[in-house]
Amino acid sequence: MPANTYPSSSRYLIFNELRSGFEASSVPPLSVTLQVGQHLAISGVSGCGKSSLLQVIAGLKAPQSGEVLYNDQQIGESALHFWRQQICYFPQQAVMGGECVRDVLHLPWRLKAITHLPLPDEQTCLSALRKAGIDVLLEKTIASLSGGEKQRVAIARGLLMQREIWLMDEPTSALDPVGRDHIIQLIEESSLICISVSHDPVWLTSATHVHTMSLGKDECNV
Numbered sequence: 001m002p003a004n005t006y007p008s009s010s011r012y013l014i015f016n017e018l019r020s021g022f023e024a025s026s027v028p029p030l031s032v033t034l035q036v037g038q039h040l041a042i043s044g045v046s047g048c049g050k051s052s053l054l055q056v057i058a059g060l061k062a063p064q065s066g067e068v069l070y071n072d073q074q075i076g077e078s079a080l081h082f083w084r085q086q087i088c089y090f091p092q093q094a095v096m097g098g099e100c101v102r103d104v105l106h107l108p109w110r111l112k113a114i115t116h117l118p119l120p121d122e123q124t125c126l127s128a129l130r131k132a133g134i135d136v137l138l139e140k141t142i143a144s145l146s147g148g149e150k151q152r153v154a155i156a157r158g159l160l161m162q163r164e165i166w167l168m169d170e171p172t173s174a175l176d177p178v179g180r181d182h183i184i185q186l187i188e189e190s191s192l193i194c195i196s197v198s199h200d201p202v203w204l205t206s207a208t209h210v211h212t213m214s215l216g217k218d219e220c221n222v
Ligand SMILES: Nc1ncnc2c1ncn2[C@@H]1O[C@H](COP(=O)(O)OP(=O)(O)OP(=O)(O)O)[C@@H](O)[C@H]1O
Pocket: 022, 023, 044, 045, 046, 047, 048, 049, 050, 051, 052, 053
């Protein structure tokens, strides 16, 4: 579908000629339209600018050029507050922000980033952890968790936040194949729009769209 064709779905995300400015000048910009249930994976060699593009999408870096539209709203500087309430951003190193699993899951409520949902109770937290593929006590200290367990706790927190768009930077880097496949299934069964950065060939195969970047030229299979 051409990037500027508005689909009939009630929720859609359009990237129109988007560039971070950290990719090679010969790399074409990102132009794609995503609907609910679709997953754009950004791939390419180290240093080609994948994470920078994701950070632009997250509103953490200003774009060099191009635009982002969510439904009928242009996501410029004045819409960043709105935009941050729609997205859940998972950086390469999961940000924990708490001493134990419960604290980490409650962080968005503590920071008042989530005000329209009640603080999740014990059962809701445990159910989100199970959906993310981790069975752990809420009292467990974060210092005792592996990198992959931390990644899954961050994903459980994302589930509790109930945001519509997930932005994931190398989400499977600390996961074994079983953990990775679990997250792939979770995303496929969700009604999210997901944009990820990944090198993992299995993860890339699971995406509905792949934007392949290089240090000099670029292809986008949409
Ligand atoms: N804020 C910044 N200031 C200066 N250079 C930056 C900044 N952000 C990114 N870069 C540079 O832009 C280039 C692309 O970085 P980026 O992290 O986006 O690549 P990547 O494809 O995600 O790499 P990797 O796969 O290794 O994580 C790198 O050369 C990086 O040093």
